[in-house]
Amino acid sequence: MKTILKYLLLTVTCIGFSITSNAQDLIETFKNQPNVETVVVNKKMFQMMSNVKMDMNDKENQAYLNLIKKLDDLKLISTKNAATSGKMKTYVVSYVKTNSMTELMTLTENGATTIFYVDPSSTKENIKELMMFVSGNETIILSLKGSFSLNELSLVTNKMKLPVGNSLNKISK
Numbered sequence: 001m002k003t004i005l006k007y008l009l010l011t012v013t014c015i016g017f018s019i020t021s022n023a024q025d026l027i028e029t030f031k032n033q034p035n036v037e038t039v040v041v042n043k044k045m046f047q048m049m050s051n052v053k054m055d056m057n058d059k060e061n062q063a064y065l066n067l068i069k070k071l072d073d074l075k076l077i078s079t080k081n082a083a084t085s086g087k088m089k090t091y092v093v094s095y096v097k098t099n100s101m102t103e104l105m106t107l108t109e110n111g112a113t114t115i116f117y118v119d120p121s122s123t124k125e126n127i128k129e130l131m132m133f134v135s136g137n138e139t140i141i142l143s144l145k146g147s148f149s150l151n152e153l154s155l156v157t158n159k160m161k162l163p164v165g166n167s168l169n170k171i172s173k
Helices: 002-023 026-030 043-049 059-068 082-098 150-159 165-172
Strands: 036-042 071-079 102-109 112-118 127-135 139-148
Touching: 026 036, 026 071, 026 082, 036 043, 043 071, 059 150, 071 082, 082 127, 082 139, 127 150, 139 150
Parallel strands: none
Antiparallel strands: 036 071, 071 139, 102 112, 112 127, 127 139
């Protein structure tokens, strides 16, 4: 009887964690852990970035400004801690399932696996949400929301020098 109660308690705890993890925001789930680095850029910051003085004769600058006007939210978290990496993977699997996201591509190179997911209504030219999960020596989750294309996204991640730029270059080709 005690064994059955232990399993029941463990099951209820796991279900409770799963529900809590789905309800929480990506950054809120991991921000208080000392071994996690986070980057959050919200719509207001993207709007402010679009007012930065640039050479508008440069087509890359024009494309960059056009894209950042389309972005609502960018969240990036990373860790090299194995225990936290496991929790991040569990979070991604649950989030992808709950939101019916589609796996777009898996890329494996240099000991790291990168998986791209998009919201179910996405097309090449109009993505509302993209999630990227990288696992290897470092685990990274990138969540990006707005209305953008893969080509535009590749440009902005390179310009912002985010560690996901190379992977996005490959998927956009």
